[in-house]
Each structure stands twice: as C-alpha cells, then as structure tokens.
Amino acid sequence: MLELKRVCKNYGQKRALDMVDLTIGPGEIVGLFGENGAGKTTLMKCILGLIPHMGVITLDGKPIDRKRMARLSFATCEHSFFPNLTPQAHREFYKGQFPTFRDKRFKALMEFFQLPMGKAVRTFSTGQKNQFEVIMALSQGADYILMDEPFAGNDVFNREDFYKVLLGILEPTETVILSTHLLEEVSGFISRGVLLRGGQVVGDVSTLELDEKGMNILDYVKQTYHYQPDRVSKALRELTGEEE
Amino acid sequence: MKKFDWSGVLPLGISQRQGPKVLITGLTAGLLVNCIYLLRYASAYGDLFRWVNGKRVYVGGIIPTFRQLLDRGLYGCWMAMLAMLPLAWYYWRSHYWGSKSIYTMRRLPDGSQLRRRCLTIPLLGAAVFFLEAMILWQLDFLLYWFFTPEASLPSVHWMALWSLW
Amino acid sequence: MVSFDDLKLESGVPIYLQIINHLKTGIAAGTVTDGEELPSRRTLSALLGVNPNTIQKAFRMLEEEGLISSHTGAKSCVSLSPEQARALGRALPDGQAEQFIAQMKAMGLTCDQSVELVRRLWKEEEG
Numbered sequence: 001m002l003e004l005k006r007v008c009k010n011y012g013q014k015r016a017l018d019m020v021d022l023t024i025g026p027g028e029i030v031g032l033f034g035e036n037g038a039g040k041t042t043l044m045k046c047i048l049g050l051i052p053h054m055g056v057i058t059l060d061g062k063p064i065d066r067k068r069m070a071r072l073s074f075a076t077c078e079h080s081f082f083p084n085l086t087p088q089a090h091r092e093f094y095k096g097q098f099p100t101f102r103d104k105r106f107k108a109l110m111e112f113f114q115l116p117m118g119k120a121v122r123t124f125s126t127g128q129k130n131q132f133e134v135i136m137a138l139s140q141g142a143d144y145i146l147m148d149e150p151f152a153g154n155d156v157f158n159r160e161d162f163y164k165v166l167l168g169i170l171e172p173t174e175t176v177i178l179s180t181h182l183l184e185e186v187s188g189f190i191s192r193g194v195l196l197r198g199g200q201v202v203g204d205v206s207t208l209e210l211d212e213k214g215m216n217i218l219d220y221v222k223q224t225y226h227y228q229p230d231r232v233s234k235a236l237r238e239l240t241g242e243e244e
Numbered sequence: 245m246k247k248f249d250w251s252g253v254l255p256l257g258i259s260q261r262q263g264p265k266v267l268i269t270g271l272t273a274g275l276l277v278n279c280i281y282l283l284r285y286a287s288a289y290g291d292l293f294r295w296v297n298g299k300r301v302y303v304g305g306i307i308p309t310f311r312q313l314l315d316r317g318l319y320g321c322w323m324a325m326l327a328m329l330p331l332a333w334y335y336w337r338s339h340y341w342g343s344k345s346i347y348t349m350r351r352l353p354d355g356s357q358l359r360r361r362c363l364t365i366p367l368l369g370a371a372v373f374f375l376e377a378m379i380l381w382q383l384d385f386l387l388y389w390f391f392t393p394e395a396s397l398p399s400v401h402w403m404a405l406w407s408l409w
Numbered sequence: 410m411v412s413f414d415d416l417k418l419e420s421g422v423p424i425y426l427q428i429i430n431h432l433k434t435g436i437a438a439g440t441v442t443d444g445e446e447l448p449s450r451r452t453l454s455a456l457l458g459v460n461p462n463t464i465q466k467a468f469r470m471l472e473e474e475g476l477i478s479s480h481t482g483a484k485s486c487v488s489l490s491p492e493q494a495r496a497l498g499r500a501l502p503d504g505q506a507e508q509f510i511a512q513m514k515a516m517g518l519t520c521d522q523s524v525e526l527v528r529r530l531w532k533e534e535e536g
Contacts, residue, residue: 069351069353074347076344078343078344078347079342079343080346080347084342089256160458188457188458188460189459211463
C-alpha cells in the first residue's frame with residue numbers, strides 16, 4: 001500500500017504540490033491526469049525520493065528507504081537508461097542490482113517489440129527508446145511501476161500494443177501509476193483516475209464508479225475542470241466584437 | 245598480471261580504458277613537467293664547469309638552491325591532481341547526457357554505486373599523482389645532493405628546509 | 410471457446426455492457442452454445458486492452474443473470490437452458506427494434522415509411 005500524506009513541494013514561490021493525500025493499493029492501474037505543470041512529474045519524483053518534499057510517503061506503513069525503493073520502478077519520457085550500454089549490458093547490471101529482476105519477462109518483451117539486444121540504446125529510434133525504457137521499468141521486479149508520459153513519440157499502434165501486452169503480463173500484485181495526456185486512449189485500461197490541478201488532487205474516481213454514472217473519463221475531467229464548451233467561441237466573439 | 249576490470253568504478257557507459265588512461269596521462273604529465281627541473285639542473289651544473297682544451301674543468305661556484313632549481317617542476321603533478329576535480333564533475337554530469345540515468349543511479353538499492361563510479365578514479369588519481377610528486381621530489385633532491393660537488397652546495401640550512409629527512 | 414475477436418469497443422457505452430451484449434448477441438444468433446468456455450479474464454483483458462476489473466464486472470453480471478457459471482481455478486462457461494436461449498433470441502432483436510422505432514419517430518417517419526426503408530436497404534445489402 002503506497003500512502004501519501006499531506007505531501008507538499010515548493011519550487012521557490014511556486015507551490016508544485018499542495019497537501020496531496022493519496023492511497024494506492026496493490027493491483028491498481030492508476031491514470032494520473034492533469035495539464036502541464038499540474039504536478040504529475042513532481043508527484044512521481046517525490047514518491048521515488050528523487051526530490052525532497054514535505055509530508056509523509058510510506059510503503060506498507062514504512063518510510064521508503066534505499067532498500068524499499070527497489071519495490072518502485074520508474075519509466076520517464078526523459079529516459080533513465082544508459083545510452084551507451086546495450087540492452088544486454090542493462091540486463092546484467094539490473095540483475096546484479098535488483099534481486100527481483102524478471103528475466104523471462106525482459107526477454108519476452110524485448111522479443112515482442114523486436115529490440116536488438118546487442119546495440120547501444122542511443123542508436124535506437126525515439127519510439128524504441130520509449131519501449132526499452134518501459135521494458136526496464138517492468139522487468140525490475142517492482143511492485144509499484146511509475147510511468148511518466150512514457151509514450152511521447154510513439155505512434156498509436158505501438159501504444160495500443162503496449163497497453164494490451166501490459167494487461168496480459170501484469171500480475172494482480174503489481175501496481176501501475178501512469179501519467180499521460182492521452183485520456184481517452186487509456187480510459188479502458190486504467191482502473192482509477194486521479195486528477196491533479198495546480199498541485200492539488202481535484203479528482204479521484206474508479207472507472208467502475210464512472211461506469212455506474214454512465215460517464216467516461218473525459219466527461220469526468222471536463223466536469224471537474226468546469227470546462228465551458230463555448231469558452232473558445234465566447235473569446236472569439238469578444239475579439240471580433242472589439243474589432244468591429 | 246590479471247587485468248583489472250575498471251567498469252565497476254566508472255560511470256556505466258564510459259569506456260573501461262578511461263581508468264588506466266587517466267592515470268597514465270597524469271603520470272606522464274607529471275614526468276614531462278618535471279623535466280623542466282632536469283634541464284635547469286643540468287644547466288646550473290654545467291655552470292660549475294668550463295671547457296679548457298677540450299676537457300671539462302671544475303671551476304667552482306655555488307649552485308642555486310634546490311628550491312630555486314625545482315621551481316615549477318612539480319606543477320605537472322599538482323595540475324594533474326587539480327584536474328581530478330573537473331573529472332569527478334564530468335563523471336557526475338555524464339548521467340545527464342543523452343538521458344537522465346541519474347534517476348536510475350539514485351534509485352539503486354546499493355547507495356554506494358553512484359559515489360563509487362564518480363569518485364574512485366578522481367580520488368585514486370589524486371592519490372597517485374600526489375605520490376608521484378613526492379617521489380619525484382625525493383629523486384630530484386637526491387640527484388641534486390649526490391651529483392653536485394660538495395663545495396658548490398649552498399649552506400646547510402637551505403638543505404634542511406628542502407630535504408625530506 | 411467463445412470468441413471476442415470481432416468485438417470492436419465503442420466509446421459512449423460502458424465497456425462491461427458491450428462485453429455482456431456481445432455474449433448475448435452470440436447466444437441470440439446461435440453462435441454461442443451451452444457449455445462453451447469463455448476466455449480467461451486476463452486473456453480477455455489483454456485482447457481488448459481493458460482493465461481486468463471491467464472484465465470481472467461483466468462476468469459477475471452475466472453470472473447473476475444465470476448466463477455463465479464460474480468456478481475458482483477454471484475458466485467460466487456458458488450455462489444456458491434452452492428457454493434462456495430462446496428468450497434472448499427474442500429479447501435482443503426486440504430491444505434493437507425498439508431503439509430503431511424511437512429513432513425513426515424522432516425523425517418524423519411513419520411506420521410504413523420505416524418498413525419501406527428497411528425493405529429497400531435490406532435488399533440493397535443482399536444484392
């Protein structure tokens with residue numbers, strides 16, 4: 001159980017995260033949504049201990065020390081692999097560092113996405129790099145897999161393949177926290193949607209709940225943001241009105 | 245002699261050969277710069293002699309102090325030591341180029357990995373170059389002490405200052 | 410094994426309902442028979458790209474309606490009595506027709522106009 005209590009993060013004057021309370025249990029596939037600057041990346045980095053923050057983050061009730069950190073893995077659009085190493089070299093390094101490394105899964109995913117084991121990752125295309133990044137996060141043997149916009153630059157066919165493969169291989173104890181702009185695409189895939197705005201959690205709903213209400217995730221987000229559909233036309237009217 | 249695997253003490257992705265390369269480059273730089281002293285000593289030594297009828301004859305005179313002759317002879321070693329600072333920084337920054345592998349390094353259960361890979365060569369280099377400086381200092385002084393005719397050596401207290409025993 | 414390969418998910422309708430309807434349509438059409446196995450939840454989840462919770466919900470509701478039976482450790486199976494099959498065979502088309510009628514009415518068509526439309530388009534499709 002991953003618990004966040006009153007987590008805050010300031011960058012100078014800016015409040016990047018504001019009293020975030022969140023509990024995420026095993027087996028959930030959580031979509032983390034919000035506009036740019038809402039705090040999604042900051043939140044993930046706080047969970048992973050990559051940036052200092054206020055408030056408390058625990059895993060199964062205990063603070064996340066170095067050892068417990070191995071139960072979390074990370075895939076980011078910034079890429080956290082070693083560009084000069086081959087996937088084979090990555091595998092060896094990870095196996096040495098993470099006793100829970102899932103070798104079978106790693107090999108299966110590399111084969112499925114047809115990525116070469118013996119070439120340095122920096123020679124891969126952007127799409128392949130993204131795929132490799134996610135493969136490493138999935139193969140680490142973590143219980144909580146955090147992915148920050150992992151598919152920036154992958155075409156839609158790649159992405160759909162990926163969601164399906166993910167659903168096929170994930171175990172009931174594995175949790176995925178995925179931040180993405182691609183709301184509609186992931187709406188069937190996730191079990192829960194958490195909405196961030198201005199560093200605060202403004203929405204938190206399970207997809208089953210949404211089903212009951214007959215809403216989809218896009219409706220929910222719009223409703224939560226008080227999106228005004230005629231906002232654009234209103235602005236245009238004002239503009240053209242002024243010009244006349 | 246068993247080949248040492250440097251890859252465990254360098255950032256991942258940086259060639260193994262950098263380990264010995266850094267050390268050899270620094271040692272060589274130290275040696276080369278030290279040659280300044282050798283040249284200066286040779287010149288000062290030569291000043292104690294004159295060529296008479298095709299033969300070299302000792303004419304006397306006081307040779308400059310060891311300190312004067314050594315001058316910047318050890319600067320190669322000091323520079324090599326100082327260069328270890330930007331090297332450590334370079335190893336650290338290498339985790340930000342091409343990707344943010346720094347995230348992975350900071351998440352490893354083994355907290356010593358990052359430190360080890362950024363600091364081993366710089367610290368080792370600093371130690372080795374410092375040792376080289378000490379050894380060259382000794383050797384340079386021994387050269388000065390044993391080669392120079394006794395009558396030409398400056399007064400003892402200068403010696404004491406610059407000798408190491 | 411009941412096939413879900415040709416199920417194309419649409420937005421707007423809850424996914425669990427689409428899964429349930431797909432099975433019911435199969436039953437009504439006679440392509441799904443009593444005793445046939447259903448794919449496992451995980452397989453179906455991966456096939457459709459849909460969260461296992463949603464699959465779980467669909468299966469649970471089908472079980473509540475008595476159309477499938479599940480046993481822990483084994484795959485779920487269709488469990489149909491002939492009466493159920495017949496009832497579905499009637500109910501589904503009825504439901505679709507009711508929707509169609511409502512739509513035609515909303516566009517201002519009469520019963521005869523709608524029937525004529527159906528006849529013409531059906532022939533076109535067959536021809």
